[in-house]
Amino acid sequence: RKEVEQDPGPFNVPEGATVAFNCTYSNSASQSFFWYRQDCRKEPKLLMSVYSSGNEDGRFTAQLNRASQYISLLIRDSKLSDSATYLCAVNMRTGGFKTIFGAGTRLFVKA
Amino acid sequence: EAEVAQSPRYKITEKSQAVAFWCDPISGHATLYWYRQILGQGPELLVQFQDESVVDDSQLPKDRFSAERLKGVDSTLKIQPAELGDSAMYLCASSLGVDREQYFGPGTRLTVT
Numbered sequence: 076r077k078e079v080e081q082d083p084g085p086f087n088v089p090e091g092a093t094v095a096f097n098c099t100y101s102n103s104a105s106q107s108f109f110w111y112r113q114d115c116r117k118e119p120k121l122l123m124s125v126y127s128s129g130n131e132d133g134r135f136t137a138q139l140n141r142a143s144q145y146i147s148l149l150i151r152d153s154k155l156s157d158s159a160t161y162l163c164a165v166n167m168r169t170g171g172f173k174t175i176f177g178a179g180t181r182l183f184v185k186a
Numbered sequence: 187e188a189e190v191a192q193s194p195r196y197k198i199t200e201k202s203q204a205v206a207f208w209c210d211p212i213s214g215h216a217t218l219y220w221y222r223q224i225l226g227q228g229p230e231l232l233v234q235f236q237d238e239s240v241v242d243d244s245q246l247p248k249d250r251f252s253a254e255r256l257k258g259v260d261s262t263l264k265i266q267p268a269e270l271g272d273s274a275m276y277l278c279a280s281s282l283g284v285d286r287e288q289y290f291g292p293g294t295r296l297t298v299t
Binding site for chain 1: 219221226227228229230231234241242275277284285286287288289290291292293295
């Protein structure tokens with residue numbers, strides 16, 4: 076089993092739709108969590124950190140469920156420009172800290 | 187806005203040749219990471235520095251890859267000799283600390299022929 080798993084998709088949604096992605100992690104000692112956005116052939120860019128209490132940034136909402144060991148990303152009112160790959164990243168305490176990225180979930184938003 | 191710088195952006199090399207990549211992190215970021223990303227996969231950590239010290243190089247193929255960050259600022263990743271399977275995007279990232287958000291440079295796209 077991979078340490079961090081994501082549904083690769085693709086998710087094909089119309090503009091204005093709400094879409095949600097999950098990311099599961101296997102190490103219960105995981106400490107911090109992040110969502111990144113990656114456009115084709117570009118570098119990942121930080122979208123948001125995921126806090127225990129959940130957090131929201133405009134149309135984006137991230138949540139953490141420690142009991143079930145997953146984080147989620149909700150995108151409301153999808154825009155064409157939201158089309159990208161969404162990577163989750165989990166920092167695990169394994170002696171030191173180690174960051175593991177998921178393989179990403181591909182999103183296509185269509186007009 | 188401060189950015190992570192990387193060079194070159196693209197590199198084509200023949201197998202068995204040596205290749206080197208350079209990264210300049212955001213000023214003040216003590217933690218520096220080198221990742222390799224293959225199309226369709228997430229970034230895979232090769233090496234992590236805290237200041238000038240290596241804190242994790244467990245996934246670095248040490249027979250051919252080396253990395254250094256001599257003064258705790260910029261860093262170089264070297265491959266010698268390059269193999270066909272090394273073709274990938276090499277990403278550098280930096281952060282304020284080991285459990286903090288990371289900021290990525292534009293990457294070096296390596297093609298080994």
